[in-house]
Amino acid sequence: MMSNILGNATSFCSVVALTAALSAVQMTAAAAQDAVEDESLSVLDEPELPENFETLRTADVEPFFLDQVAPGFLAADGVLDSPTPDVVMTIRGGVQVSPAYFGSDDLETGPNGSLRFDYVKFPGGFEFGSGQTVGFRRGLGLQGSVRSISKRDSSEYSEIDGLDDVDWSFEAGLGLGYEQRTYRLFANARYGFIGHNSWAGELGADGIAYPVEGLTLTFGPRVSLGDDRFTDTYFGVSESESAASGLEAYDPDGGVVGVGVVFGARYLWNERWGIEGAARYDRLTNDAADSPITETGSPDQYTFTIGITRRISLDF
CATH class of the missing domain: 1.20.5 (Single alpha-helices involved in coiled-coils or other helix-helix interfaces)
Known part of the structure; x- marks a missing residue:
């Protein structure tokens, strides 16, 4: 203190x-x-x-x-490790291997990071999450949801050269989740405030296991959603784009964009530091799968992430 x-x-x-x-x-x-x-x-x-x-x-x-601040990031019991925190968050920095764009069969490697709020104490005594655990909460509650989607530079890929470029997008929103020690269920809704300016979301469930001390494993299904504007941005082909690229003009509808599964693993060396990774498979469905963009690539989408995590506890 x-x-x-x-x-x-x-x-x-x-x-x-x-x-x-x-x-x-x-x-x-x-x-x-x-x-x-x-x-x-x-x-x-x-x-x-x-x-x-x-x-x-x-x-x-x-x-x-x-x-x-700088030494406290590495050492224990510093300014970033309050025993009576008002905010607890976990940051991750690492690398990701993922499709070059939605519907691509090429994998690209790049930096990856995340910020997750595990606990927030608001004025008036209202609390979100738990300050005594790392990452996994118990019971029913709200959760934040964000996603970053890389820019699509169509001229870099011969199969879609002539399509309009798609700017980098950042989605943010909220979700509702229910979690117990051995399972969790959640539904998230996000809006692309930067970039595609449309709605996307995800439904998911995970089984949770703790085979050894410090290790947490999760595995479960995912359903990805997107509205008409989202699918048109990433899977649509306008008349002008068709003329420039040679791909058939295509106007997709929104709905279920893909279904898949995610396997995740997290190992904590202590209460502050850990390592986590995930392997995800998605199968594009419906209008996303029928898009000429997907037909030149693949409906099978693979994503792998790994990174170092640091838990930060702040007392305001």
Whole structure:
């Protein structure tokens, strides 16, 4: 708790120091401007900054990050490991192997990351999740859902060259889940706030097993959903695109986009650090499977991810 108090005090001092420095700069700049208007200062002259400006700017911010946040990310019981947290989240950084685009039979490797909120304590006493566990919650509750979809640069793939490019997309939304120690059920709905500007979602269920201490295994089915605009963005071919690419014009409807299964594994070295990975197979269905884009590739979609996880507990 003392480390949290010191951390908060340091943050407050940083804000005060920065505010003072910025105010000094603004006052100095205003004085310089008045002098120029009065022709009492050459335009080649530069206003003087306070002698301790650099000290004010860096004295508290850099030591706080270098002495507490950076080491605390690696070490235990630092500023990122509060014993009485208001927010608990798990971040992951790693790599992913996935189809180059929806319907492609080419796999590409790239960076992958995630941010999952395991516990949030809101003002008024309302709590979401559990601050005593990592990743898996018990009972019925809301959950966040996000997804990033890579940009499709059609000119890079001869089979779809001539189709319009599709920008990178970011989806965010909410879901409802029910979980017990050995199973979980969930339904998520997301909207593409950046990129495709349409609705997508997922239904899923998992069996959960704990074969040895620290290891959690999950396995279960998935159903992927998308509205008309979503399927048109990723599986549709307009008349102009048809003329440019040679693919048949196609106007798909929304609905069930694919069905599949996911196998996941997570091993925790301790309460802070772990490693997790997943292997996923999806079979595109309905209008997504019948798309000329999919016919030039494959309806079978494989995705593999692996990464290091870090649990962060913050006390505000």
